[in-house]
Amino acid sequence: MSEAPRPDQAADVSNPKPPMRESLVAAAFQLFVERGYEQTTVDDIVALAGVGRRSFFRYFPSKEDVVFPDHEGCLTRMTSFLGESGPGHEPVERVCDAARLVLRMYAENPAFSVQRYRLTRKVPGLRTYELSVVWRYERALAEYLRGRFSGRPDGTLRADVIAAAVVAAHNNGLRSWLRADGRGDASAAVDHSLAHVQRVFAPERNPVADGTGGAHAAWNGGEDDDEVVVVVSRRGAPLWRVVQEIETTLGRGPA
Amino acid sequence: MSEAPRPDQAADVSNPKPPMRESLVAAAFQLFVERGYEQTTVDDIVALAGVGRRSFFRYFPSKEDVVFPDHEGCLTRMTSFLGESGPGHEPVERVCDAARLVLRMYAENPAFSVQRYRLTRKVPGLRTYELSVVWRYERALAEYLRGRFSGRPDGTLRADVIAAAVVAAHNNGLRSWLRADGRGDASAAVDHSLAHVQRVFAPERNPVADGTGGAHAAWNGGEDDDEVVVVVSRRGAPLWRVVQEIETTLGRGPA
DNA sequence: CGTCCGGAGCACACTGAGTGCCATCGGCCT
DNA sequence: AGGCCGATGGCACTCAGTGTGCTCCGGACG
Numbered sequence: 001m002s003e004a005p006r007p008d009q010a011a012d013v014s015n016p017k018p019p020m021r022e023s024l025v026a027a028a029f030q031l032f033v034e035r036g037y038e039q040t041t042v043d044d045i046v047a048l049a050g051v052g053r054r055s056f057f058r059y060f061p062s063k064e065d066v067v068f069p070d071h072e073g074c075l076t077r078m079t080s081f082l083g084e085s086g087p088g089h090e091p092v093e094r095v096c097d098a099a100r101l102v103l104r105m106y107a108e109n110p111a112f113s114v115q116r117y118r119l120t121r122k123v124p125g126l127r128t129y130e131l132s133v134v135w136r137y138e139r140a141l142a143e144y145l146r147g148r149f150s151g152r153p154d155g156t157l158r159a160d161v162i163a164a165a166v167v168a169a170h171n172n173g174l175r176s177w178l179r180a181d182g183r184g185d186a187s188a189a190v191d192h193s194l195a196h197v198q199r200v201f202a203p204e205r206n207p208v209a210d211g212t213g214g215a216h217a218a219w220n221g222g223e224d225d226d227e228v229v230v231v232v233s234r235r236g237a238p239l240w241r242v243v244q245e246i247e248t249t250l251g252r253g254p255a
Numbered sequence: 256m257s258e259a260p261r262p263d264q265a266a267d268v269s270n271p272k273p274p275m276r277e278s279l280v281a282a283a284f285q286l287f288v289e290r291g292y293e294q295t296t297v298d299d300i301v302a303l304a305g306v307g308r309r310s311f312f313r314y315f316p317s318k319e320d321v322v323f324p325d326h327e328g329c330l331t332r333m334t335s336f337l338g339e340s341g342p343g344h345e346p347v348e349r350v351c352d353a354a355r356l357v358l359r360m361y362a363e364n365p366a367f368s369v370q371r372y373r374l375t376r377k378v379p380g381l382r383t384y385e386l387s388v389v390w391r392y393e394r395a396l397a398e399y400l401r402g403r404f405s406g407r408p409d410g411t412l413r414a415d416v417i418a419a420a421v422v423a424a425h426n427n428g429l430r431s432w433l434r435a436d437g438r439g440d441a442s443a444a445v446d447h448s449l450a451h452v453q454r455v456f457a458p459e460r461n462p463v464a465d466g467t468g469g470a471h472a473a474w475n476g477g478e479d480d481d482e483v484v485v486v487v488s489r490r491g492a493p494l495w496r497v498v499q500e501i502e503t504t505l506g507r508g509p510a
Numbered sequence: 511c512g513t514c515c516g517g518a519g520c521a522c523a524c525t526g527a528g529t530g531c532c533a534t535c536g537g538c539c540t
Numbered sequence: 541a542g543g544c545c546g547a548t549g550g551c552a553c554t555c556a557g558t559g560t561g562c563t564c565c566g567g568a569c570g
Contacts (some may be wrong), residue, residue: 020547020548039523040527041526041527042527042528043526051547051548051549052549052550053549053550054529054548054549054550054551055547055548055549057527057528057529058547058548061528062527062528063526063527063528096287127387128384128385128386128387131383131386131387131390132382132383132386135386148496154451155494156427157424157427157428157448160423160424160426160427161420161423161424161427161451162453163423163451164272164417164419164422165419165420167419168415168416168418168419168420169412169415169416171415172411172412172415172416175411190268193412196409196412196413196416196417200416200455200456201455226320274549275518275519295555296555296556297553297555297556297557302546306519306520307519307520307521308520308521309520309522310518310519310520312557312558313518313519316557317557318555318556318558372521504531510553
């Protein structure tokens, strides 16, 4: 299903826009919105576009592909982007930037993206197809990270996990923007989500010994301009509960 | 594609095994291994199994489903497992345990799992289908975490990212075991991978709402048998730094 | 005992996606 | 003109998946 080489993808970036492709996409979306994806046959689409049925499958390997006409090119761009990376790039930051390429594609056509989002939410077949597209992005990120982490212990594991986290964060931000019908700042939403991931996987936090219990006191001179004084008395509770308690107390404003 | 309610899934756990289903799976796999998935038609399968074509689709909503005959039941089990969770369970640990349910299913039939792995690697259509299955697991984990994190800032983001990371880690460990033809210890591989994730996301390491300043003191009687006493003096540092400091002080396993 | 009933299976026909093959058309080069 | 070539259209075919109506079987009920 749509894993074969696409004769069109090259044209996507170089050609001065073959009209056939565009008119097929336009006709398809018109019908999809009007009467639904599954209620629209390929024959309906080609009839509306005024072209032969065979031509449809020359431009799109499957009916599902017409819903994602731009992802193939975007994946190519992402691969190039990662391929151009140098050793000076911080890996996690780099894959976040790569993810932003995808966002940019969505943000370029808000109306189209929102329409497609509504379709993919309703139609299970399209959701599955989208999954396979996203998977290829994730693989691209993971492959890049594997290269950067090669030699390190658990390199591939780290790579896979970070790639998955970046994709999940990207999608979280993207979808919150799509749910708002493309109003608002897509970049801001995704930046926020990606920042979260970057914080979590920040370049090699310094490891600490596992706590064996007891009481601790710590002082830490603020690195920038703040100071933090923390006193924690530990009485057998698991660490996560202590931290949760602190967060509950300090954080979480009203709702 | 396979999102409709399955009439068989209930039978999966309760019935004393309908022979039809088993014989279809057996016939299908025999042919898939012999001549490949795409080279095998549903008619071939039903001919070998000696049943009617229509019966195949009564047991399996699609040809792809016959390759994953047990996932539906496993997803049900996972949902129950997560539903039974109490507030005493540490969320990340809980979803890791949920992921181990999936591993167990694979580990119960090493030979079958390895065969299926080889198939899904070769056949793009099956890979896509597997993606949709994995996605449902991931959604189950994410939904659970969203519930646990609800109210917290970035709760859904954290939930989505952690779910994705857990799935990625699980798959990483699982696949390393599958690549070794099911020899070796599957649990050990996955435990190792999941431990990595738990270390990264360990109890709540991340920022929470930005504080509004001031000093706080909190006391919380332990819900079960522990008590936690926390005193935090806040001097303008962002909350995340406070939390980070506490975590660093109390300890955490080395990377 | 006969009959009725419901579920499981089957045969058949039909839709629609996707493919292979060949004819056609239009430009373009020599 | 004539021939080449890439793009297109038409047609026939395979195969997945679905709807329908039939049969067969076993158990319940009169």
